[in-house]
Amino acid sequence: METDLISTASLIVVNVSNCRLARLSPARRGQSGFIYYCDYAAATAPATDPEEAYYARLNQLTSIQISSLTASITVGSARGTVVSASFPSxxxxxxxxxxxxxxxWTILSGGSMNTMDEISDDHQQRFTSELLMPFKTSIFTGIQVRSASVSGNATDTSLAGTGTILYQVLPGGW
Incomplete structure (x- = not known):
């Protein structure tokens, strides 16, 4: 049980400045992807027990204001319309x-990371999910949302829609 907790908690214990975005290009099929990871080799270990550090950071999050960022699609937008919203400084x-x-979908733009599952690039969805993922605005500059229709086909115009993320600005030293 303790090992599961530590591996789950490691993203919140490691300093965010050690997080990296890497492009993966497989040898076949010409497709590529991205991976966002924390470089543990470059991180300094917590001065205390990692489990203690995890709970101390979770506790600290309770006193940090939660902010939101929303991007909205107008009803009747063309298929494939993408709208962006940028993080403040x-x-x-x-x-x-x-x-x-x-x-x-709603993605973190800049590094183009999807924030949850999607049905397709054109099909609407109504999903909400909790996350606990650190990020740097030097990699992810804001969010983008893509227009969608109920049918998910290439001919229908879009519904009015929004993509919203909730985030907390982390203090120095995280």
Whole structure:
């Protein structure tokens, strides 16, 4: 049980400045992807027990204001319309939640990381999910949402929709 807790908690214990975005390009099929990871080799170990550090950080999160960022799609937008919203000025944050309402997806832009599952690039969804993922605004500059229709086909115009994320600005030293 303790090992599961530590591996789950490691993203919140490691300093966010050690997080990296890497592009993965497999040898076949010409497709590529991205991975966002924390470089543990570059991180300094917590001065205390890692489990203690995890709970101390979780406790600290309870006193940090939760902010939101929303991008909205207008009803009748063309298929494939993407709308962006930028983060205000800060260095490191932690995602706490995401909500897709009548959009295909909500991604962190800049590094283009999807925040939850999607049906397709054109099909609407109404999902909400809690997250606990640190990020740097030097990699992820804001969010983007993509228009969607109920049918998810290439001919229908879009519904009005929004993608919203909840985040907290992290203090220095995280």
């Amino acid at each position: 800060f260095t490191s944050g932690i995602l706490r939640g995401v909500a897709n309402n009548e959009v295909s």
